[in-house]
Amino acid sequence: MWTPVALSRDVPPLVVLPVVAGGRELALWRSASGRIAAWADRCPHRGMRLSHGFVRGEALSCIYHGWSYGAAGNCLRIPAHPDLEPPETIRVAVHVAAEAGGLIWVAPSAPEAPPPDPGALQPLRSLTVEAGTAAVLSLAGLAGDTLARGHLAGVEVTVAVQPIGPARCALHVLTGAAGAAERIALSRELDALRRRAEAGEMAA
Amino acid sequence: MTSEAIRNEWYPVALASQLGPEGRDTRLLGEPIRVDWAAQGRPRVRAADGREMATRLRYGHIWACPGTPSRELFDIPEADQPGRRLVDVGVVRVKCSPLRAVENFLDIAHFPFVHTDILGAEPHTEVGKYDVAIREEVDEVWATKVHFYQPQAAKSAAGGITTEYMYRVPAPTVSILYKTCPPRPGEWDVITLFVQPLEENLCEVWPWMALFDDETPMTDLIHFQQTIFLQDRSILENQLPRLLPLDPGMEIPTRADLTSVAYRRWLKRRGYTYGAQLVAA
Numbered sequence: 001m002w003t004p005v006a007l008s009r010d011v012p013p014l015v016v017l018p019v020v021a022g023g024r025e026l027a028l029w030r031s032a033s034g035r036i037a038a039w040a041d042r043c044p045h046r047g048m049r050l051s052h053g054f055v056r057g058e059a060l061s062c063i064y065h066g067w068s069y070g071a072a073g074n075c076l077r078i079p080a081h082p083d084l085e086p087p088e089t090i091r092v093a094v095h096v097a098a099e100a101g102g103l104i105w106v107a108p109s110a111p112e113a114p115p116p117d118p119g120a121l122q123p124l125r126s127l128t129v130e131a132g133t134a135a136v137l138s139l140a141g142l143a144g145d146t147l148a149r150g151h152l153a154g155v156e157v158t159v160a161v162q163p164i165g166p167a168r169c170a171l172h173v174l175t176g177a178a179g180a181a182e183r184i185a186l187s188r189e190l191d192a193l194r195r196r197a198e199a200g201e202m203a204a
Numbered sequence: 205m206t207s208e209a210i211r212n213e214w215y216p217v218a219l220a221s222q223l224g225p226e227g228r229d230t231r232l233l234g235e236p237i238r239v240d241w242a243a244q245g246r247p248r249v250r251a252a253d254g255r256e257m258a259t260r261l262r263y264g265h266i267w268a269c270p271g272t273p274s275r276e277l278f279d280i281p282e283a284d285q286p287g288r289r290l291v292d293v294g295v296v297r298v299k300c301s302p303l304r305a306v307e308n309f310l311d312i313a314h315f316p317f318v319h320t321d322i323l324g325a326e327p328h329t330e331v332g333k334y335d336v337a338i339r340e341e342v343d344e345v346w347a348t349k350v351h352f353y354q355p356q357a358a359k360s361a362a363g364g365i366t367t368e369y370m371y372r373v374p375a376p377t378v379s380i381l382y383k384t385c386p387p388r389p390g391e392w393d394v395i396t397l398f399v400q401p402l403e404e405n406l407c408e409v410w411p412w413m414a415l416f417d418d419e420t421p422m423t424d425l426i427h428f429q430q431t432i433f434l435q436d437r438s439i440l441e442n443q444l445p446r447l448l449p450l451d452p453g454m455e456i457p458t459r460a461d462l463t464s465v466a467y468r469r470w471l472k473r474r475g476y477t478y479g480a481q482l483v484a485a
């Protein structure tokens with residue numbers, strides 16, 4: 001099961017940030033060369049959140065004691081013991097991350113199918129809403145689940161839906177060729193949608 | 205109800221210099237307490253039912269024992285040494301286990317990453333061999349011969365130096381750091397962390413210092429220590445699990461973590477589990 005967690009554009013090289021997918025807290029990060037990765041958000045050393053860490057080159061380092069981890073989640077270096085070759089057993093739990101259609105998708109282990117591809121669209125923005133997925137989609141009048149489609153402010157949109165909790169989700173919004181004015185109107189409509197959903201408004 | 209091993213310890217509950225006549229309503233081990241002054245400047249600490257606890261006024265702070273003290277409040281002989289400046293740093297509230305706060309204070313390997321350019325800096329990240337022992341005769345954890353390169357070891361240190369430290373845990377929520385004192389070779393600066401456990405996942409931390417430093421303005425000394433601790437707080441509030449694991453398996457210690465390993469073992473063997481978790485739990 002793939003979960004969309006961010007717009008590709010919002011995670012440039014050397015960035016790490018916390019995301020939630022399938023009920024798990026993950027550190028999402030992109031290496032200098034552009035490789036995207038999603039790992040358990042917990043350093044095996046002393047449990048610090050890796051999403052507070054820093055990216056150097058192709059490795060993610062923990063902010064607490066600087067242990068760094070390579071592409072496979074294996075520990076590369078323990079700064080307190082620079083001459084020590086870290087044992088193979090020190091590993092961060094790695095999830096599968098992939099990109100399709102301007103979105104970053106995450107799955108706990110390699111699914112059979114590649115992530116859904118929304119087609120050639122433009123990223124608009126992501127927003128988090130403090131309301132359940134189903135309530136938000138029906139209030140917006142959008143159809144579908146992971147990739148929901150419809151119209152907002154008169155603009156055709158595709159929304160990748162990321163459930164975060166029973167009363168929280170994130171929407172990653174893509175559009176076709178829309179002009180600047182339409183994009184602004186759509187963005188305002190999304191803010192209004194969030195306010196209404198968070199105020200508990202239900203679809204008529 | 206917490207166990208006797210937990211209730212019979214001493215805990216800091218207020219900074220004497222900041223305790224006004226109105227007193228202080230706070231919490232200890234998950235229960236409300238009230239700290240105020242009784243007659244003749246004697247501190248008084250009462251549980252919700254009005255019961256008075258054993259108290260001490262020492263090291264700038266008011267200490268209380270909710271049970272029956274298993275021993276006298278630990279001694280810091282340096283506190284009475286002439287020529288030292290005693291620094292009340294104040295309080296910082298941290299959403300973490302009190303034990304995680306103490307353990308972090310015993311850790312040097314984080315200096316280059318968390319206190320960058322103050323207490324440590326890359327590439328000087330190596331933690332050399334040091335000695336750790338549970339001193340049975342006093343029932344305390346001690347780490348000695350700890351050396352670390354510091355770009356700015358203290359307010360009174362102008363440039364980078366290799367600093368020597370000793371660490372001491374005289375009570376489950378107290379840590380004392382002894383550190384080379386640049387203006388007075390042969391003496392140790394004393395920096396403590398007194399931790400008041402409000403809940404298993406919430407504490408108030410009272411750093412306190414006894415220094416040989418006549419130059420630095422008091423506000424700078426306080427500010428330096430607060431800056432350091434606020435950096436630590438961003439770590440402490442983001443460690444998982446929130447409770448300190450006392451059994452091995454959940455975390456991976458290395459040689460640099462031997463003080464932490466001894467501290468956890470010492471807690472476990474005395475049955476001190478407030479703010480801790482056992483793997484089986």
Ligand code: FES
Pocket residue numbers: 043044045046047048062063064065066067
């Ligand atoms: S907790 Fe991550 S390096 Fe120590």
Ligand SMILES: [Fe+2]
Pocket residue numbers: 308309314318319432436
């Ligand atoms: Fe620190």
